[in-house]
C-alpha cells in the first residue's frame with residue numbers, strides 16, 4: 001500500500017508536462033484531475049497555461065480524459081467548457097475504478113496513460129493502483145482550499161519529501 005502512495009514523477013504545474021515527454025515514456029493519454037490540478041476550487045475557467053497544455057496534447061495525438069469524484073453534471077459541464085469529450089465522474093478515487101474507466105473510454109491500456117493530479121491520497125493512489133504512470137502536480141491554489149483537503153495534505157507531506 002505504501003508503495004502506491006509515491007508518484008512516479010513530480011511537476012511544479014501542468015505546463016511542465018509535455019506531449020513529447022509523455023511519448024518518450026510510452027504514454028498515449030493523460031487522465032487529469034480537475035480541482036487544483038487544472039483549475040482552482042470553484043473557479044471553472046482554465047488559464048492560458050492549461051489551454052496550451054491541452055493544445056499540446058491534442059496536437060501530438062495524446063488522448064485526454066478528465067476524471068473526478070464530482071458528480072456527472074459538474075464534470076460534464078467542465079469537460080465541455082475546456083473542449084474535452086472524455087470524462088469520468090463519480091470516480092471513487094482513490095480506488096482504481098475511475099482510472100481504469102478512463103482508459104477504457106479512450107480505448108487505451110491503463111499502463112499507457114499518465115494520471116495527473118494534486119493529491120496523493122486520491123489521484124496518485126488511485127492512478128498507481130490502476131497501473132498508470134503517476135504525476136503529482138503542486139496544487140494550483142492551496143490557500144483557498146476547504147479545510148478538509150488541507151487536513152489531508154498534512155498527512156501527505158512525508159510522501160512528497162523523498
Ligand SMILES: [Mg+2]
Nearest residue numbers: 033035036118
Ligand atoms: Mg485535485
